[in-house]
Amino acid sequence: MKTRFQLITALACTALVACASHSPGTPRSESRGIPNPRGQERAAGVGGAGSVGGEVRLERVTFPSEGETLVGVVYLPAGMKPGEKLPLVIVAGSWTTVKEQMAGLYARRLAEAGIPAMTFDFRFFGESGGQPRQYESPEKKIQDIQNAVRFARTLPYVDTKRLGGLGVCASAGYMAHAIARGAPLKSFATVAAWMHDARTVRSLYGGEAGVRQRLQAGEAARARYEKTGEVEYVPAHSNTDKRAAMFSPLDYYSNPSRGAVPQWDNRFTVMSWPEWLRFDALEAAPEVRVPTLFVHTDESALPDNVGRFAAAMPGPKDLFWIEGQHLDFYDREPYVTKAVAAVADHFERTLRRSAPLPSLQSSRRE
16 A cells, blocks of 8 residues: 555656647547646646646547536546546536636646546536526536536546546535435545535624625525626635625635636626525535545644544545645645545545455544
């Protein structure tokens, strides 16, 4: 185990390259090889940082979800052989974000570690279809993940019995619900999981009064949208505007060299508040029976809820507790490399092996 873990760490310590843009169209896939230029730590088009690495083949894909067309990117290891059937991990990121941010970074790093990965823009975000734009709907994102899994099973190089899911931040809860509803993912991992419930929502959003104010604003915004088609927006993130969905000094969302990439629209639909605030990630736990890894830290978001989720799920689980702030795991080193190494090791064990897996119940600390 130690030797394989060290090997995966070395493989994972690689860089990003640009993901060239194409126009959406009918469901299809297009592949191309894109090398990592030497001396380039961060390539335009994909958020995040890392050390220089090798080559990953990118395949742009489109697929349907509830009447809309979603746009994604599959990251394939450069050493894939023609006709080879491999596992694939679907990667999804934080709320309000697009595939060029943390999801794309983790997908690339998994491919560089030898594990194909796919990420995509949810409905209402990025290159994918859907109105209103920037609408954060947990229910619709869960549906999109289910449809992404269905699409992934049609890819010719994918072993349909070896699909996994990686949820970063809010998508940990979305993906958990997709699994609980029957999405055929055989392995699950989270990094810096955001898993709120009704109790923790109150502590995060100003108590009962703060939650009530947002619910009322969201319900009024929805009524206005349904009557007039007008969409009310606030910033997704702001250091100065108290109406913002994230009102705090978060460098990731304000720094163009990190997460403030051109593809990300810094807006949040006010009508999103009721769905977001009423979403309960922990409800899914009793139905998650697949091997699951939680990469988390005491300084990250809601560590007690991650522990509660793990305790409530009946499937094998492994808690990998390290150090770092929540947003460090979006793009900063050495946090990303450590997280990728743990996640790649987890998927190596749970998706590549044909032998029965041991039951994982440990809580490992670095």
